[in-house]
Amino acid sequence: MNQEFSVLLFYKYVRINNPEEVRDIQRALCDKLSLKGRLIVALEGLNVTLEGTKENVEEYIEELEKDPRFLNIHFKRSFGTGDAFRKLSVKARKEIVSLHLENDINPNEITGKHLKPEELKQWYEEGKEFYVIDMRNDYEAEIGRFRNAVTLPMRNFRDLPDHMSDLQKYEGRTVVTYCTGGIRCEKASALLKE
Numbered sequence: 055m056n057q058e059f060s061v062l063l064f065y066k067y068v069r070i071n072n073p074e075e076v077r078d079i080q081r082a083l084c085d086k087l088s089l090k091g092r093l094i095v096a097l098e099g100l101n102v103t104l105e106g107t108k109e110n111v112e113e114y115i116e117e118l119e120k121d122p123r124f125l126n127i128h129f130k131r132s133f134g135t136g137d138a139f140r141k142l143s144v145k146a147r148k149e150i151v152s153l154h155l156e157n158d159i160n161p162n163e164i165t166g167k168h169l170k171p172e173e174l175k176q177w178y179e180e181g182k183e184f185y186v187i188d189m190r191n192d193y194e195a196e197i198g199r200f201r202n203a204v205t206l207p208m209r210n211f212r213d214l215p216d217h218m219s220d221l222q223k224y225e226g227r228t229v230v231t232y233c234t235g236g237i238r239c240e241k242a243s244a245l246l247k248e
Contacts (some may be wrong), residue, residue, distance in 0.1 A: 059134030060111040065150060066097040067161040068123045073146040073243035081144040087114050094150050098160065101150035101237060105138040151237050152212045159244045166243030169230060184228040189242040194234065211238050225230040
């Protein structure tokens with residue numbers, strides 16, 4: 055029987071005081087629904103990419119949203135093939151996206167403002183002065199980037215603290231950060247504001 059599959063991608067910065075317990079609950083739910091992919095749970099939140107049948111992915115979302123900590127998530131869905139991932143990996147880690155800082159940054163307490171695509175387009179059209187900083191790795195930036203975007207020679211996001219001095223010249227100016235799914239630029243904007 056040919057079933058339609060869906061890939062689900064999302065993250066949520068939210069305080070999770072019991073990451074190991076949430077990891078175990080998430081693993082059991084994913085196993086029950088035959089979902090495969092990668093799920094990271096940390097004190098700072100969740101970072102998830104899963105694939106399964108469309109029906110099971112929607113059931114996963116329904117179950118997840120029964121926990122008030124996981125409401126108001128921007129879920130990204132795309133078509134799946136059923137074999138995007140070989141297995142399920144569910145881990146508890148220190149961070150959902152690694153910066154390896156001595157002092158943690160909490161994007162729930164400090165972060166940049168979210169900018170809608172229409173607003174950014176308007177800024178370009180009006181000639182507003184702003185600087186776009188790419189928070190992706192050098193490989194991703196090489197494939198394509200925003201016009202006049204500032205890129206950093208980062209092999210991994212965790213290299214960002216080593217390049218903060220390169221960004222000093224933008225202090226006090228309007229800066230737009232971007233990445234692939236939002237998780238890195240949200241955390242990066244918190245680091246920049248701090």
